[in-house]
Amino acid sequence: MNEQYVWDLHQVDETQVAIVGGKAAHLGALSRIEGVHVPGGFCVTTKAFRRIIEQTPSADDLLDRLARVTPDDREAIRVLSAQIRRAVEATPVPDDLAADITRALARSGGEGAAYAVRSSATAEDGPTASFAGQQDTYLNVVGPTAVLRHVSRCWASLFTERAVTYRHRHGIDHRTVHMAVVVQQMVFPDASGILFTADPVTGHRKVATVDAGFGLGEALVSGLVNPDVFTVRDGEVVSRVISAKRRAVTALPAGGTQEVVIEAQRQEEPALTDAQAVRLVELGRRIEAHFERPQDIEWCLADGDFRIVQSRPITTLFPVPESGDRDNHVYVSVGHGQMMTDPMKPLGSSMWQLTALVPMHEAGGRLFVDVTRRLASPTSRVTLLDALGKGDPLIRDALETVLDRGDFVPSLPDPEPAGPPPGGAPAPIETDRAVVGGLIERSRTSLAALEREIRTKSGPALFDYLLEAFEEHRRIVGDPLSMQAIMAGMEATWWLNDRLGEWLGEKNAADTLTLSAPDNITSEMGLALLDVADVVRPLPEVVAFLRGVAADDDHFLEELAKLTGGPEVRDVIEAYLDRYGMRCVGEIDITRPRWRERPGALVPAILDNVRNFEQGAAERRFELGRQRARQKEQDVLSRLRAQADGDRKADETKRMIDRVRTFIGYREYPKYDIVSRYSLYKQALMGEADRLVQAGVLTEREDVFHLTFQELHDVVRSNRTVDPQLVRQREEAFRAHQELTPPRVLTSDGEALTGVYRRDDVPPGALVGVPVSAGTVEGRARVVLDIADADLEAGDILVTAFTDPSWSPLFVGIAGLVTEVGGLMTHGAVIAREYGLPTVVGVEGATRLIRDGQRIRVHGTDGFVEILT
Secondary structure (H helix, E strand, C coil): CCCCCCEHHHHCCCCHHHHHHHHHHEEEEEECHHHHHCCEEEEEHHHHHHHHHCCCCHHHHHHHHHHHHCCCCCCHHHHHHHHHHHHHHHCCCCCHHHHHHHHHHHHHHHCCCEEEEEEEEECCCCCCCCCCCCCCEEEEEHHHHHHHHHHHHHHHHHHHHHHHHHHHHHCCCCCCCCEEEEECCCCCCCCCEEECCCCCCCCCCEEEEEEEEEEEHHHHHHCCCEEEEEEEEECEEEEECCCCHHHHHHHCCCEEEEEEECCCCCCCCCCCHHHHHHHHHHHHHHHHHHHHHCCEEEEEEEEEEEEEEEECCCCCCCCCCCCCCCCCCEECCCCHHHHCCCCCCCHHHHHHHHCCCCCCCCCCCCEEEEEEEEEEEEHHHHHHHHHHHHHHHHHHHHHHHHCCCCCCCCCCCCHHHHHHHHCCCCCCCCCCCCHHHHHHHHHHHHHHHHHHHHHCCHHHHHHHHHHHHHHHHHHCCHHHHHHHHHHHHHHEEEEEEEHHHHCCCCCHHHHHHHHCCCHHHHHHHHHHHHHHHHHHCCCCCHHHHHHCCCCCCCCCCHHCCCCCCCHHHHHHHHHHHHHHCCCCCCCCCCCCCCCCHHHHHHHHHHHHHHHCCCHHHHHHHHHHHHHHHHHHHHHHHHHHHHCCCCCHHHHHHHHHHHHHHHHHHHHHHHHHHHHHHHHHHHHHHHHHHHHHCCCCCCHHHHHHHCCCCHHHHHHHHCCCCCHHHHHHHHHHHHHHHHCCCCCCCCCCCCEECCCCCCCCCCCCCCCCCCCEEECCEEEEEEECCHHHHHCCCCCEEEECCCHHHHHHHHHCCCEEECCCCCCCCCHHHHHHHHHHHCCCCCCHHHHHCCCCCCCEEEEECCEEEEEEC
16 A cells, blocks of 8 residues: 555544545544544545646646635636536546555455545644535445545535635635545444534533434435434433434445435434433543544444544634633623724733733633622622623623523622721712813823833833833723713713603703713814815815725825825824824724824725715814704703702703713723823834844744734743744634634633523514614615725715724714614714714624615614614
């Protein structure tokens, strides 16, 4: 036997994926696990595949053309992939390779035996992408000629339309993936199916699910029958659903398979007994322990013995944060509160952890806070649920779901009340704009010191300085007076909505009363871009030039200065960047490109403003908002004074209106302070990255994004070369994290909880969410997943996953807003109220359920969205 081309399965293990592909590597590893029976066979290695591709006419040209196709060009993918498959299948198997395969058949069970011929790609069954169902498997193949023909088909199946599209979407180069082929002795099972060692829906790691049907597993995979479903936990079946299995797929004597009708009396019999289901799960737990992650396992039952024919990681599960113990933990998503649920790269997540006021845990590229202890104590539980519920009712519902089970979170007594703080409790903050002015000035002074001092640092001294700077960062963010100012605005908002709802039947009255509130740095940012558009609008040559600027064009300002009126436009954009250039989409992740680094990202919003507004729009909008707030104030006060005890109610309400308008704008400033610091940290770290590249320690400057802050510190201190393989692994993990949807709440058992709205006051078919900015508006939905793709007209309703402050420049030109993430006091909600946009947030699946261009009606007062067309 030529060992370049054919290996027996018992020779194979997980380290040989490049030679035998993912499936074969896993099968070889499975065969070494005690008590796990794997059908015998061999593997035709990737060396044979590469030889076939080299001998396939036009393969190089077709692969080059395929690489240039975009993932959305389905027709081109269909045509090219079919051409490659035909070319591969038409290439004859060389005589020496055919002889090797024939000899392996003779050893495995004889040339007349039946075999399963199965694809095993090098990118298959990996920890971050399973490629399940992407390539082909052929069952009950009899005879050497048939086996060779089906080996060729497996090679060709690397280029099925679904496999090509999958690789495109996961950023995998077609030339880097190769195909091996597994040939195994055929099993003729009484029953077969799939075992998930973790619940594939909830993610619960202690719950296993067994799908089972009669005959070959093809009946289940193809959807021919509904399986029996057994749910197993702690060694017992906790639920079962027995389906009517009217059909099965069985083997034909001469080869191939057939669909048969199950006898009527057997159709509703279980395919497995409870004892067999439990025994199968025990096998699955052994396999899971070996691979150290939950598994999706294909199994067969023949003559009372389970045979395992495949095991792959379940790649759709959200990872569980490391806790360091075996206690129960409940985690709450940080991203949902920050309106940024995208994954962060290691440098970004580690720096957010280092600058945060509370400990945070990373999982799946996202950050979570462990709230277990606060849930365990009755008093802190009430406070936590109330605070989180006001921010995001779905988080509260998910936490209550966990608590209602009664056995997951231990109940602890309230801690002994602490004595009064030194000097007594802080005095209530006065309603005085000077408080806000003082806080802003304190932030500016601290930032100026940071900017001045960080320029003088480099090498290990920079990192020592940054650790000190992070202390100052936390001190500014956690300043008790700053916290009081934020809470004063929020509490006044809640007071006004509650009291005016009770006294006047007004819903969300504070939405109008806070229009054009002072000191809101984020709403000022949106209005300032209208002023930029005012300078651009009278200059047709500049407008035409900007229409050709790409979002990733970092140098267009230099070209702009060469046009008539260009220097003036360049200067106003530069001034805008001086004030707001530290911002960007996903700005809590320091690795994201800031507007100052990528000014082209602002161009679509500038052009939208040029098209949709007239000169002076910013000042008019602000003044209109202020007038509407003043009219609303006069209206509610006059209506209150007409009531019994009206003077008292009106006086209290006036004090709260003054208070909310004094403090609510400041709600946005601490985030501005944070991202301003992040911009300075990043400039210093990227300077360090450039030095590492020059020293040959780093391949690319942006490789630092895939190191944690601590790892980067170690590299700078040691000058030790960064392993390119580590960077590639981190890049691959980040791509996998992008495919995951982070839960609002996650338990240490891996259970992901989203929460539900428990409301019966919405029309049938309406999408339910949280009302955060009053009003009702009807218009065209524009579903925008990337701000760079936004193309908005006046009257459009923006539908997106989340909006952090960087989206606010778009708010000035839209009529309404719908997001999947958010709560009453998240940044998008605050700015929506500031601009008077009817808004509903927390609409689960909005970007999937609402199609771009549909007409929708947003009920910002009542918290639901109707799809009209």
